[in-house]
Amino acid sequence: MKHVFSAALIFAFLILSACGGSKSNTPLVVNQDTISNALRLAVDNSILVAVTGFEAQASGLSTKAATFCEAPATATLSAAQQQWALLVEQWYRLEAYKFGPLDDDIVFPAYNYIDSYRLRGTDYTATVRTEIKAMMNSSESLTEAYFDNKNFNQVGLLALEVTLFETADTQSQQPTDILNEFTSAPRKCEILKGLSLQLLKRARYVEEGWNQQHKNSDEPYRELFLSNRLDDGAEPLTQLLASIQEHLDYLQQRNVVTNTSRISGHAWRAVTASIDEIESLLKGDDDAETSFFKLMRKSGFATSVDTVESNIQMARDSITLQDPVQFEIAVAQLDGNFKREIPNGLEVELGINFTDGD
Amino acid sequence: MKRIEINRRQFLATLAAAGLSPLCIATPFGAGEKPSASATEMWVSAQGNSSDKYSLGWVDADARPKSTSGRILSGYRGHGLAYHPTKPNKVVMFSRRPGRVGMELDVLTGKIEHRFYSTEGRHQSGHGCFSSDGAVLFVCETLSSSGKGNISVLDAKTYQCLNQFDSYGIGPHEIKLMPDNRTLVIANGGLHQSPKSGQGILNLESMESNLSYVDSVSGELVSKYRVTEPKASIRHLDVADDGTVALAMQVQRAAMSSNRVVPLGAVHKQGKPIELLAEPNMLIAQMHDYMGSVAINSTFRIAGFSSPRGNVTAFWHLDSHQLLGYHAFHDVCGLAVTQDQQRFVLTNSFGQLRQLNAHNLQEQVSQRLQFPDMQWDNHLSVIPTRKA
Numbered sequence: 001m002k003h004v005f006s007a008a009l010i011f012a013f014l015i016l017s018a019c020g021g022s023k024s025n026t027p028l029v030v031n032q033d034t035i036s037n038a039l040r041l042a043v044d045n046s047i048l049v050a051v052t053g054f055e056a057q058a059s060g061l062s063t064k065a066a067t068f069c070e071a072p073a074t075a076t077l078s079a080a081q082q083q084w085a086l087l088v089e090q091w092y093r094l095e096a097y098k099f100g101p102l103d104d105d106i107v108f109p110a111y112n113y114i115d116s117y118r119l120r121g122t123d124y125t126a127t128v129r130t131e132i133k134a135m136m137n138s139s140e141s142l143t144e145a146y147f148d149n150k151n152f153n154q155v156g157l158l159a160l161e162v163t164l165f166e167t168a169d170t171q172s173q174q175p176t177d178i179l180n181e182f183t184s185a186p187r188k189c190e191i192l193k194g195l196s197l198q199l200l201k202r203a204r205y206v207e208e209g210w211n212q213q214h215k216n217s218d219e220p221y222r223e224l225f226l227s228n229r230l231d232d233g234a235e236p237l238t239q240l241l242a243s244i245q246e247h248l249d250y251l252q253q254r255n256v257v258t259n260t261s262r263i264s265g266h267a268w269r270a271v272t273a274s275i276d277e278i279e280s281l282l283k284g285d286d287d288a289e290t291s292f293f294k295l296m297r298k299s300g301f302a303t304s305v306d307t308v309e310s311n312i313q314m315a316r317d318s319i320t321l322q323d324p325v326q327f328e329i330a331v332a333q334l335d336g337n338f339k340r341e342i343p344n345g346l347e348v349e350l351g352i353n354f355t356d357g358d
Numbered sequence: 359m360k361r362i363e364i365n366r367r368q369f370l371a372t373l374a375a376a377g378l379s380p381l382c383i384a385t386p387f388g389a390g391e392k393p394s395a396s397a398t399e400m401w402v403s404a405q406g407n408s409s410d411k412y413s414l415g416w417v418d419a420d421a422r423p424k425s426t427s428g429r430i431l432s433g434y435r436g437h438g439l440a441y442h443p444t445k446p447n448k449v450v451m452f453s454r455r456p457g458r459v460g461m462e463l464d465v466l467t468g469k470i471e472h473r474f475y476s477t478e479g480r481h482q483s484g485h486g487c488f489s490s491d492g493a494v495l496f497v498c499e500t501l502s503s504s505g506k507g508n509i510s511v512l513d514a515k516t517y518q519c520l521n522q523f524d525s526y527g528i529g530p531h532e533i534k535l536m537p538d539n540r541t542l543v544i545a546n547g548g549l550h551q552s553p554k555s556g557q558g559i560l561n562l563e564s565m566e567s568n569l570s571y572v573d574s575v576s577g578e579l580v581s582k583y584r585v586t587e588p589k590a591s592i593r594h595l596d597v598a599d600d601g602t603v604a605l606a607m608q609v610q611r612a613a614m615s616s617n618r619v620v621p622l623g624a625v626h627k628q629g630k631p632i633e634l635l636a637e638p639n640m641l642i643a644q645m646h647d648y649m650g651s652v653a654i655n656s657t658f659r660i661a662g663f664s665s666p667r668g669n670v671t672a673f674w675h676l677d678s679h680q681l682l683g684y685h686a687f688h689d690v691c692g693l694a695v696t697q698d699q700q701r702f703v704l705t706n707s708f709g710q711l712r713q714l715n716a717h718n719l720q721e722q723v724s725q726r727l728q729f730p731d732m733q734w735d736n737h738l739s740v741i742p743t744r745k746a
Binding site: 106107239352358 | 407437454455484593617619638640641643644648650666667668669670684686687688689691706707708710712733735736
């Protein structure tokens with residue numbers, strides 16, 4: 001009986017194969033190899049692009065700050081401000097990958113020095129304003145070492161925003177007022193250049209960690225990540241999915257669209273970059289042999305992919321309308337997708353949920 | 359490493375031979391699958407991430423040539439453990455809330471000796487402890503309707519309830535016996551959680567956590583202490599040889615209007631106020647309001663605290679309250695001290711196990727163990743074992 005059943009199965013398979021035809025219809029099994037392949041493509045085509053892109057934009061700001069300080073003018077100020085905006089967008093791409101060199105020190109993680117709001121959603125604008133005024137009025141030499149010793153909440157994107165987009169005395173956002181202050185108070189340019197250099201150093205640290213040498217190892221983080229040799233024992237795909245899920249949780253829980261980039265009014269562009277990044281990571285390149293979405297679709301999770309895509313579109317619609325409530329709903333749903341649909345589709349174990357009270 | 363597990367057929371055959379159904383008992387070990395006879399201690403923990411896998415998992419790190427591990431299916435999600443002080447190799451695993459069942463088993467034979475159940479209308483809080491003479495077991499329970507804490511006193515031979523008394527708070531969680539062998543110290547978390555799911559918190563606004571010292575004979579309150587932050591829930595504790603208690607807390611941020619960092623670890627000596635381990639602020643912030651387990655090394659006067667949300671375990675000195683070190687470990691929660699006090703042992707939900715030298719808190723990287731089919735749950739215990 002058993003042999004008859006087996007023969008029937010083989011026959012049915014042959015018939016179905018003959019009817020189905022092409023290789024692309026063959027179910028793609030989620031296994032170690034296919035996951036590793038998709039992960040490698042995600043690292044090389046998304047994460048490393050975000051890492052190097054952030055370093056390039058940070059370098060660009062350092063250059064534009066120097067150019068502005070050499071020839072203060074409305075045009076050079078505007079160029080520096082626009083460069084800051086590009087840097088923030090790139091940050092919101094990179095921030096979804098908050099692990100590895102960006103978060104390799106429990107007490108002094110690099111990400112904290114880039115975006116002080118990220119840790120606990122605390123708005124340090126008042127602290128930064130006080131600090132910039134104090135630096136402008138002080139006689140202390142504004143050396144690189146001086147900025148090296150600054151607290152995390154006195155440097156980074158917020159400090160640069162406050163420096164570039166308003167005056168220290170009246171908080172005027174008029175370009176002519178800002179320009180006049182830079183011209184009349186040369187120390188403010190030293191502050192701008194010092195803060196820019198600090199951020200560039202963090203960006204370089206992250207870039208070098210991913211591409212050259214991570215902490216005390218002799219290898220780039222890319223190699224450690226892809227070969228599943230992470231210091232803290234995390235599985236790479238688990239680490240990646242958990243990081244994006246945390247990022248989405250952060251975007252909604254901390255009301256990022258209403259509480260950040262308040263002076264420059266740049267928050268919506270920033271979160272757009274985040275959504276772009278996440279979609280790009282999941283979809284991969286159209287020409288690529290595989291991606292997380294392709295893997296899920298081919299292994300029977302097409303409905304889950306549709307759900308995720310629908311939520312991404314909902315987030316985009318809310319951005320177009322600049323509707324914070326709808327944005328938070330959409331992002332919360334995406335957050336849920338990274339806890340359920342995507343891990344299920346990729347057969348990833350996220351670990352036990354150690355919830356409150358246990 | 360070697361993992362030992364009997365297959366389904368063996369399991370069912372064993373159950374049939376014992377006249378038991380799969381629902382009411384789990385697997386003993388098969389022949390030749392026992393932990394090493396030379397084991398002097400075993401590391402045990404509730405484990406599993408689904409109802410068909412919930413079990414007590416064990417590691418015999420002293421086995422040669424490789425460490426061995428195995429599991430004993432429980433049929434319920436376990437939480438904390440207590441080892442019997444006079445019955446060698448016997449350990450009790452309590453239910454994670456809102457479960458009502460606990461079991462005593464022999465870690466060397468894998469035999470489940472007893473199952474016991476909390477009275478209808480109560481659920482176990484996940485922890486309990488034996489009296490020093492091993493005569494009775496104190497089980498931390500919560501009255502499902504009100505959240506009121508109850509300590510059931512069970513006969514440690516028959517597991518019949520002999521007595522019960524107040525925990526002197528809402529939502530008790532961990533309980534330990536003090537070195538005087540008479541006083542119990544109880545972490546009353548203050549949370550009244552939904553009796554059905556055990557998750558939703560019903561009294562966030564009015565919650566009040568405390569640390570209570572209770573006479574284990576009379577059931578009378580000896581003393582009660584609170585922390586200054588009312589939304590900090592004292593959940594876990596450990597006791598040093600000299601009676602110093604280390605507390606691990608979880609902050610109910612949803613009930614707070616402030617975003618300030620709240621200390622999660624504390625140290626207490628009876629008769630004195632609770633002292634918070636408040637620094638370094640940045641490290642505590644990274645723990646995201648959640649410490650999951652605490653273990654004291656009395657020899658070195660070190661208290662270790664794990665934070666699965668922060669992916670870190672941190673260590674403070676019990677007397678100076680200075681941070682001594684920390685170790686990044688993904689999803690870490692299980693934390694214990696070896697019998698010889700020379701190592702801290704850490705586990706995570708991915709089946710990984712790490713050991714830190716207690717002298718310098720450096721990881722012994724070569725001693726890493728991984729059990730791919732294990733998902734270590736919140737708590738790890740070191741159980742002394744004795745040859746037959």
